[in-house]
Amino acid sequence: MxxxxxxxxxxxxxxxxxxxxxxxxxxxxxxxxxxxxxxxxxxxxxxxxxxxxxxxxxxxxxxxxxxxxxxxxxxxxxxxxxxxxxxxxxxxxxxxxxxxxxxxxxxxxxxxxxxxxxxxxxxxxxxxxxxxxxxxxxxxxxxxxxxxxxxxxxxxxxxxxxxxxxxxxxxxxxxxxxxxxxxxxxxxxxxxxxxxxxxxxxxxxxxxxDLDKADCVTAELVKTGENAYRDVQIAFANELALICEQVGADVWTVRELINKSPGRNVLFPGAGVGGHCIPKDPWLLAYGASEMVQAKLIPAAREINDFMPLHVVNLTVDALEEAGLEIEQARVAILGFAYLEDSDDTRNSPSLVVMERLDELGAEVVVHDPWVHEYRGDLWETIEGCDAVVMMVKHRAYRELDLETLKGVLQHPVLIDGRHLFGAERAKASGFVYRGVGEGNHG
Ligand SMILES: NC(=O)c1ccc[n+]([C@@H]2O[C@H](COP(=O)([O-])OP(=O)(O)OC[C@H]3O[C@@H](n4cnc5c(N)ncnc54)[C@H](O)[C@@H]3O)[C@@H](O)[C@H]2O)c1
Missing domain, CATH: 3.40.50.720 (NAD(P)-binding Rossmann-like Domain)
Structure with missing residues (x-):
């Protein structure tokens, strides 16, 4: 046989x-x-x-x-x-x-x-x-x-x-x-x-x-292509968010209305793209033909998405200033260190970029994440006495946070929302100095 x-x-x-x-x-x-x-x-x-x-x-x-x-x-x-x-x-x-x-x-x-x-x-x-x-x-x-x-x-x-x-x-x-x-x-x-x-x-x-038969190079292209495509789409949403902030509009309203147009499906903007796959698969796709084809769109999308956690840091500095505090004087809590909600996967986490940049700027940084061993301490003890809270991941534990209680344990009521957990209206109604990715109508 x-x-x-x-x-x-x-x-x-x-x-x-x-x-x-x-x-x-x-x-x-x-x-x-x-x-x-x-x-x-x-x-x-x-x-x-x-x-x-x-x-x-x-x-x-x-x-x-x-x-x-x-x-x-x-x-x-x-x-x-x-x-x-x-x-x-x-x-x-x-x-x-x-x-x-x-x-x-x-x-x-x-x-x-x-x-x-x-x-x-x-x-x-x-x-x-x-x-x-x-x-x-x-x-x-x-x-x-x-x-x-x-x-x-x-x-x-x-x-x-x-x-x-x-x-x-x-x-x-x-x-x-x-x-x-x-x-x-x-x-x-x-x-x-x-x-x-x-x-x-x-x-x-x-x-x-379906189990679609193909040759190996087609399978390689499909996989790296589908993740590069997603990265480019996220980058578009992020670029739209940055534009909305500059012109004083709300990206969440804008995307909802764009998506009413047939065939449009603008994704969620946010504080960055992490995980093992999406941040690297576009580079694998580009690498596959790099001797012959110089990819332009893929690196541009990567640059936008890589910038988002740094943008969150800029928003934090700005909000603290409004609250009368220099970044060097501030104790900042980052909520969420995994790259994805309710996951323990921290690979290429945008929170790491935020943590390192805040540290470089002289802030004291504390981190909480209910799924990551290193940062599993008590949430309220971690936040207590902080001058700002930066929401980086939509973990269930954070979606249920009561804003009044949050404000009560902070030294300064400064909230930066990288994942649209609360929105400007709710945050401001609770008396926060607030910045949200894509929300230019915070003032
Ligand atoms: N994580 C995802 O969601 C996901 C989704 C789709 C595709 N992928 C792809 O699947 C692959 C694996 O990703 P993952 O997230 O499971 O990675 P992972 O890091 O979770 O798992 C890889 C495992 O391989 C082991 N390993 C490394 N070298 C080895 C060796 N020489 N011999 C035996 N074991 C070895 C590691 O110890 C680790 O346990 C990657 O190519 C990734 O891009 C991942």
Whole structure:
């Protein structure tokens, strides 16, 4: 029987053994879902703490992730899901999924340290006929130029004959990892038509949406393209917000009225864009063709979005001045350090930029976040005696804040709203000196 026929059968009857390399926000839910579907799955990670937690049935992700902790617990108890830090487990696997991080460096280029390391170690442990799937987001051309050469191992192995290669990027979003995994369509990019067919057959077990077959570079472009598109759209909303502030208008009213026009859908402006993906995937897209095409729109959008946390600092300085205080004299509370509401993910958090800039300007800075270990102290104790509060994340705990109580514990009633939690009218009715992103009608 050929490797293809053999593997197709093992996928159909769920006897294929799966290893997921990298059990983070993407890899862990994927591993748990395949275990739930009936496969035997090993999550392989260099982080021994994560491995130990998973083997105890504990989910290492602490943000609000409906169903994930229970799923990890039940699948580990069933014996279908376990974790390891030993690449020797790959020698027994029929399918390897790679979901390691793919950040950019200080000059905004991918270096793929984790991906290269995973592939090289896998290379020494890959058995013939294995389906290798890269789920990590990668720049256009990376499968061909980086993944394939490492797996071919100096041309001793041929894709399609000795192994099958697929790029099937993830579309999940923290806060709804399992729901997204089940309900969102996927692009299954195959290095050969047989590889795409195997990938499609596999994901049918966990995805209840379209699984569109394509080649690898198309899959790379779709993923980086969809996130770059979102970043550009957010940048438009942010630029509109900055214009509204300058001319004394309210961006929230303006966007609502724009969106009444057919086909318009202006997104929310805000205090910056964070997370592992949106701030870097546009750079991956631009990098993919950087030798031939000089991207202009993508870097411009990144610049606008990167400026937003600095703009929040400018608003803070301005509001404090109105309250009669220099920034160097002020104690400022930042509420929210994760990049997303009710998440524990702090990667590329705009709050870090705000914190560092305020510190540079001489302010005393305190931070609170109910989801982030370092900043989990009592909210009211953290805020007490501060001269200004900067709202950076729409965590549920902050949405329910009572403005009168907030004012009561502050030394000076200064409120800067980076996420439109309250709005100028409510804040001013409670007696705050107020600044909100996109709200030019605060005076
Ligand atoms: N986080 C998201 O919402 C999201 C959504 C869609 C796509 N993605 C993409 O998925 C990929 C993974 O993102 P993530 O958020 O899950 O990252 P993560 O940092 O949460 O998880 C990556 C895991 O890989 C492990 N790892 C690193 N190098 C390794 C190696 N050589 N061998 C074994 N394990 C290794 C790390 O210890 C970590 O646990 C990235 O390419 C990202 O762009 C992420």
């Amino acid at each position: 050929s490797h293809f026929t053999n593997l197709k059968e093992q996928i159909q009857n769920k006897s294929a053994a799966i290893v997921v390399i990298g059990v983070g926000y993407v890899g862990l839910p994927v591993a748990a879902r395949f275990a739930e579907a009936g496969f035997t799955v090993t999550g392989l990670d260099v982080n021994k703490e994560k491995v130990a937690l998973i083997n105890q049935g504990i989910c290492p992700i602490e943000g609000e992730e409906p169903g994930l902790a229970d799923l990890v617990k039940t699948q580990v108890a069933s014996g279908r899901l376990k974790a390891s830090h030993d690449y020797a487990v790959c020698q027994q696997a029929n399918i390897i999924l790679i979901a390691v991080e793919t950040p950019i460096d200080s000059v905004r280029q991918p270096r793929y340290l984790a991906l290269r390391s995973a592939l090289r170690t896998l290379n020494a442990n890959l058995r013939p006929g294995t389906l290798v799937i890269v789920e990590s987001t990668i720049a256009p051309g990376t499968t061909e130029r980086l993944v394939l050469p490492i797996l071919r191992a100096n041309s001793r192995r041929e894709p399609g004959r000795d192994f099958f290669l697929v790029h099937c990027p993830e579309r999940v979003m923290p806060g709804r990892l399992l729901q997204n995994l089940r309900q969102m369509s996927r692009v299954v990019g195959g290095n050969t038509p047989e590889a795409a067919e195997l990938g499609q057959a596999l994901y049918q077990h966990i995805v209840e949406a």
